[in-house]
Amino acid sequence: MASSDNIIYRAGVDYESRPMVILCACNLPDPSKVDYDTILRVVLAQLEQFVENDYTVVMFSGGAVYRPGWGWLFKAYRSLNRRYKKNLKALYIVHPSTWPRLILGTMNAVISPKFGAKVHYIDNLSHLARVVPLNQINIPPAVYQHNLKFEDTITLPDNQQDHAHRVFGAPLERLMGPNGEKGLPKFIQDCIRNLIENGLYVEGLFRRSPSSAMLKQVRAAYDRGNPVNLTEYDIHISAVLLKLFLRELPEPIFPVDLYSLLQQQKRGEDQKTVVEFIRSEVVTKVKHNNLILMMEVFRLLKLVADRHESNLMTPHNLAVVMSPNMVRHEDVMQEIALSTVGHRDKDAPVDGALTLGTVVKVMIEHYDDVF
Secondary structure: OOOHHHHEEEEEEOOOOOEEEEEEHHHOOOOOOOOHHHHHHHHHHHHOOOOOOOEEEEEEOOOOOOOOOHHHHHHHHHHOOHHHHHHEEEEEEEOOOHHHHHHHHHHHHHOOHHHHHHEEEEOOHHHHHOOOOHHHOOOOHHHHHHHOOOOOOOOOOHHHOOOOOOOOOOOHHHHHOOOOOOOOOHHHHHHHHHHHHHOOOOOOOOOOOOOHHHHHHHHHHHHHOOOOOHHHOOHHHHHHHHHHHHHOOOOOOOOOOHHHHHOOOEOOOOHHHHHHHHHHHHHHHOOHHHHHHHHHHHHHHHHHHOOHHHHOOOHHHHHHHHHHHOOOOOOHHHHHHHHOOOOOOOOOOOOOEOOHHHHHHHHHHOHHHHO
């Protein structure tokens, strides 16, 4: 049976400080396999927590695969005694199709015409943001996907666009505090945790691309401050979001003044010399917040590389896809050159100056020695 936490759950509060209860039709299970009377008991038990005081319900209708029958719906409606209906101040039906409109219209006309005044039909998530605080709701992936049929971008009201929750493009000092006292941003923790728990053996991790439309939705959700459960999405979304975060930092994770220092070091040096150079000359010049972030990102990359026989992502392959997100240069050709990764064979001599791409590869290979 689908988890009841996915069907009904508590969000934050609405604009009048009333608790919000979220119902997700997209998470309803196959009625031929699950007893819907059990689901009804679970829903009523959850609502019991709120019915003694005013509350608001948001029902996501879009994206539903299974729909309960009319008989069950009338039974469910009749199960809502006066306490449930009296203190329910608003029921917002998001992405209403003919199905919920017809059912609710029939029920309101036959059973409780007064209840109909509390029902509001919401066409898209931008519309929903005007009536409840959208950033307090964990919106299911199926709802984001369904919403794309009506709008490409979710637009918040002017009074909510303060960018206080913005993650991408925000300086680490704001996200972590001047001295890292806030710790890693929750977004980074979410990505790394999901990748470690669910992605280490996935072929092409950090190399393959997810759905661009869904990537955009999840990114925007983080920037709005929405709760996000990354485990509900394609694992490649977490990987690409992490790359985008690094790419869009106002200052690159490796300081720009390192670039000239790298020119003095030869790629053909033996590995021990290069590791010592990175530890003494590169890592020591990285800002405190950047270093905290760097240690966690490279710890993840080392875990991925250690499983390269399954995921096909060797230290070289990871460096190739990660380095461009860690380099920043006003000259595009210089940026490409800096991102270049040395020879695939770590023992083979390579002429020329050390590149940041090769540094990234060596840091993955020798994580324990570098940090």
